[in-house]
Amino acid sequence: MSTTRTISANGIDLFVREAGRGPLVVLCHGWPELSYSWRHQIPVIAAAGFHVVAPDMRGFGASAAPTDISAYTIFDTVGDVVGLVQTLGEKQAMVVGHDWGAPVAWHAALFRPDIFTAVAGLSVPPPFRGRGRPLDLLRQSGITNFYWQYFQTPGVAEAELERDVARTMRIVLGGRGLSDPTAAMFVQEGKGFLGHAGAEGPLPHWLSEADLAYFTETYRKSGFRGGLNWYRNIDRNWELTAPWQDAQIHQPSLFIAGSNDAVVTGLIGAKRVNELERVLPNLRRKLIVEGAGHWVQQERPDEVNEALVAFLRESMRAR
Known part of the structure; x- marks a missing residue:
């Protein structure tokens, strides 16, 4: 059973879900998600002997959402996780991230190996x-309708996503009605981000109406701007991380993804998955969950939990 509270860290308030006692494990969610996205992992990891903390990340849910776009860089988001560890009175932690939370976890391990002793990315x-700013490279390659680009202008995506939050969450989390998920990443002229799909039809087996209602109600209160501001720092993050060009993450690491996840099935994603050891020389396992999509820890919690618990226990023994 997890509890919730608000913790002050890195100068902002973070809402967290928390359970268990033992070595600290921080779970970082992605977009458009919440700490609730880890509901299947928190009790299992806690029962395995760990102190699990899952925040609503900066700009999401019940956590603080600074107004400035520049307050959502990778330095700010990693700083929140560092601050969280310190506020909890710990010197070290293991960090796990999914979707946008994965870059936070990877960079936390990269920036502060003294704090983060093991890292898992989903x-x-x-x-x-x-070789260059990601948005610049997209333009140079002739791509002008990738969803990252659509998210750049403040107010545009917010207006679309907030028009009917229940419909938005049903489409984005529940599936966008496409046989090719990769196509959902490209915005057709005049149709917006949600233009590919309707919200009709049953939810997938892993997402209940009660789950959807929780996401919907939370996003009705918070809006989408905080989460979208993460995308508005993609080029800035590239600039800020110049000192870590070609750096490796030497801590024990784990990678998990669904075989049907458009992030890893595309040309660039597939290449990166095949070359994980270039950045992760201490990669302990690469788990591709057959038949799972992007929301892998919600879709296939048993397999993800088994892999995470085994990895966390092994990493503790290695320490």
Whole structure:
């Protein structure tokens, strides 16, 4: 059974779900998600002998949402996790991230190996810092309708996503009605981010109406701007991480993704998954969950939990 509270860390208030006692494990969610996305992992990891803390990340849910776009860089988000560890009175932790939370976890391990002794990333491979700003490279390759680009102008995506939050969450989390999930990443002229799919039809087996209602009600209160501001720092993050060009993460690491996740099935994603050891020389396991999509820890919690608990226990023994 987890409890909730609000913790002050890195100068902002973070709402957290918490359970268990023992070595600290921090779980970082992605977009458009919440600490609730870890509901299947928190009790299992706690029962395995760990102190689990899952925050609503900066800009999401019941956590603080600074107004400035520049307050959502990778330094700010990693700083929140560092601050959380310190506020909890710990010197070290293991960190796990999914979707946007994965870059936070990877960079936390990269920036502060003295604090983060092991790292697991779900769905998004570790940082391969490319030859130029990501949004510039998209434009140079002739791509102008990728969803990252659509999210850049403040107010545009917010207006679309907030028009009918229940419909938005049903489409984004519940599936976008496409045989090719990769196509959902490209925005058709005049149709917006949600234009590919309707909200009709049953939810997938792993997402209940009660789950959807929780996400919907929370996003009705918070809006989408905080989470979208993470995307508005993609190029800035590339600039800020220049000192870590070609750096490796030497702590024990784990990668998990669904075989049907468009993030890892595309040309770039598949290449990065095949080259994980370039950045992760101490990669303990690469788990591709057959038949799972992007929301892997919610879709296939048993397999994800088994892999995470085994990895966390092994990492503790290695310490």
